[in-house]
Amino acid sequence: MSPTGAAPGRVQSRRTLRRLLSARNVVVAAATALALLxxxxxxxxxxxFVMTRTMILGIAAATIVFLAAYGGMVSLAQYLLAGVAGFMVGNAVVAQDAWSKGLKLGWNPWVAVLFALAVTTAVAFVLGALASRTTGIYFLMITLTYAVIGYYVFGSITPLSGFGGITGIDPPGLFEDHPQRMYLALVVLSVLVYVAFRVLAVTPFGLALQGIRDDPVRMASLGFNVSLHRTLAFTLAGFTAGLAGVFNVWWNGQIDPTSISIGPTLDLLIVAVIGGTLSLEGAWLGAFVFVAANNYLRNLPLVDHIGITEARFNTIVGVLVLLIMILSPDGLAGIIDRIRLGLRRLVQLSRGSGAGPAEAAAGSAP
Amino acid sequence: MNTDAATAASAERSGSLLNLEAVVVAFGGLQALGGVDLKVWKGDRLALLGPNGAGKTTLFNVIAGDIKPTSGRVIIKGIDCTELPARFRPRLGVARTYQKTRLFRGLTVEDNLYLAQTGRSGRHLALLRSGVDAEFRERARAMAETVWLADVVGVTAGDLSHGQQRQLEIGMALVTGPEFVMLDEPASGLSRGERERLVQLLLSLDADITLLLIEHDMDVALRAAQRVMVMNEGETVASGTPDEIRVDPLVHSIYLGSEAGLGGADP
Structure with a gap:
């Protein structure tokens, strides 16, 4: 694999460039440009409304995808962790004299963000450590338990959550009355999260995480501390979910225990499933489909005649998820991959025999 | 670390790398190992033979730390490892393969061989690549060549043929730079030519490397090993040099069953 030419540096950099210009990266870059414009x-x-919510849900769903794709852990606790960050922001920023509930600490909003992220990360570490010895369905069940417990904890500790939730949570001056700025900030954050997760996959830590996904027993016999790795990955995902939670509470202006109940928790899982739980891009794609369905279904012509109203939203999404699960277990991203492979095969067929192996080798460079 | 080094040094003086004392493993009512004693010296080439269910793999799992013995002690390099979890074994220079291939099926051959080295190095929590990684990568590619996988370094392990997966399995144990290698049926699933290459590879290992081998292929086992231990129903029933084992009547009756098994084993 090492370059043997006269100018190895140049060959190397050209190779790196070609790797960066993969179809996947070009599509993502184009989508980012479109989102920014x-x-x-x-x-x-x-x-x-639609795109801002898409970005928030996309970041939160990306943490599910990260844990599932690289760590083999399907977590239902991500919405709870976003909610923890939201509650912390709410308690910290609302002023003492405001007509609201909660701790009303009246802190600077940026200090509140740091505080919220610190608490969320710590909670994620503890929850991750407790769940790190389980895998598969058991991990899913434990994180589901976290989500349920979290709802009841915030529901019953009313000094933390107010009786009907905390209202009047203002974003910092940078975003207050500037919803477009908040949207742009979310696009930038989405890109950062996406790139960070992609880069993480090829770091020693990320490779070890994928090794643990594939065979934890082998990893232990090679000297890896499997539960520590799982815990740290969960903590990182929790921190990122916290970022989404902060923006979510700024955007909503309020938070109450119902907003982290089992319904929204499952909605986030549905977002990840629609997009494809093994594809990072799918998180945002799934979020867009989910939010768009939520907002635009009722505008379709004839919808009233066949009885599809806002109240039927869950039925529609349920049918959509069912269809996707049957047609493509790896979600919309999986469908796109399959179409691409099919097209490539068509092109190869029309050219006689294609240069398949060369392309496969180019794609597998570390 | 200093005390570890001191005990290791004293163990080296006494010569025994691995010491099993009356190891018993019971799975419920079933006794898989019934008090096995075993001493392995540095540089030993020991083959474990025995019919299916004799307890060979259980013995491996006990040494590797994947199973805790019901009673008895496991001492590696003078350190009592009976209660230590499996992940501490690599620090003592122990590496193993598995009878049923255990690879990182979603990663490439090179990444598999790279990861095998990072576990021992303490680099596995790193978020940045460093010079050490380049060294690991280099060694991963060299090992891929050693186990005849040079042209598939970039292929995902799950896409390899069965024989190639077995080769990678061995490579992952050897690439850690171990002092004590345990191979669980390395020749299973290999073609005749591949078996011959495997024997050559095992014979070419550094003389300091200690080898413990479970192998059903008598030809491979008796050629690669200098000492043979025969197990049956969880107990050691015979041990000696390959030549002694070949003619041992007890071994014939319990393991080989007939003369035919031996005829083909002659190198």
Missing amino acids: LPLFGSNFFVE
């Missing part, structure tokens, strides 16, 4: 031509409702 969207405020220039998109309607206010579309940008400030």
Whole structure:
């Protein structure tokens, strides 16, 4: 694999460039550019409501995908962790004299963010450590338990959650009354999260995490501390979910225990499943489909005649998820992959015999 | 670490790398190992023979720390490892393969061989690549060549043929730079030519490397080993040099059953 030419540095950099220009990366870059330019031509409702919510859910769902794809852990606790961050922000920023509930600490909003992320990360570490010895369905069950417990904890400790939740949570001045700025910040954050997770996959830590996904027993016999690895991955995912939670509470302006109950928890899992639990891009794709279905279904012509109203939203999403699970267990991203493979095969067939092996080798460089 | 080094040094003086004392393993009512004693010296080449269910793999799992013995002690390099979890074994220079292939099926051959080295190095929590990684990568590719996988370094382990997976399995044990290698049926699933290469590979290992081998292929086992231990129903029933084992009537009756098994084993 090492370059043997006269100018190895140049060969190496050209190779790196070609790897960076893969179809996947080009599509992601184009989507990012489109998302950044969207405020220039998109309607206010579309940008400030649909797409902002898409980005928030996308980041939160990406943490599910990260844990599932690289760590082999399907977590139902991610929405809870986002909620922990939201509650912490709410308690910290609301001023003492405000007409609201909660601790009303009245802190600077940026200090509140740091505080919220620190608490969320610590909670994720503890929850991760407790769940780190389980895998598969048992991990799913434990994290489901976390989600249920979290709902009841915030529901019953009313000094932390108010009676009907904490209201009047203002974002920092940077975003207050500037919903487009918040949207752009979320796009940038989404890109950072996406790139960070992709890069992490090829670091020693990320490779070890994938090794643990594939064979924890072998990893232990090679000297790895499997539960510590799982715990740290869960903590990182928790921190990232916390980021989504902070933006979520800024965007909503309020948070109550119901907003982290089992319903929203499952919604986030559905977002990940729609997009494809093994594809990071799928997280945002799934979030977009979910939010768009939520907002636009009722606008379709004839919808009233066949009885599809907002109240039937869950039925529609349920059918959608069912269809995706049957047609493509790896979600929309899986469907796109399959179409791409099919097209490539068609092109190869039309050319006679294709240069398949060369492409396969180019894709597998570390 | 200093005290570890001191005990290791004293163990080296006494010569025994591995010492099993009356190891008993019971799975419920079933006694898989019934008080096995075993001493392995540095540089030993020991083969474990025995019919299916004799307790060979259980013995491996006990040494590797995957199973805790019901009673008895496991001492590696003078350190009592009976209660230590499996992940501490690599620090003592122990590496093993598995009878049923255990690879990182979603990662490439090179990444598999790379990961095998990082566990012992303490680098596995690192978020950045460093010079050590380049060294590991280099060694991973060299090992891929040693186990005849040079042209598939970039292929995902799950896509390899069965024989190639077995080769990678061995490579992952050897690439850690072990002092004590345990191979669980390395020749199973290999073709005749591949078996011959395997024997050559095992014979070419550094003389300091201690080898413990479970093998059903008598030809491979008797050629690669200098000492043979025969197990049956959880107990040691015979031990000696390959030549002694070949002619041992007890071994014939319990393990080989007939003369035919021996005829083909002659190198």
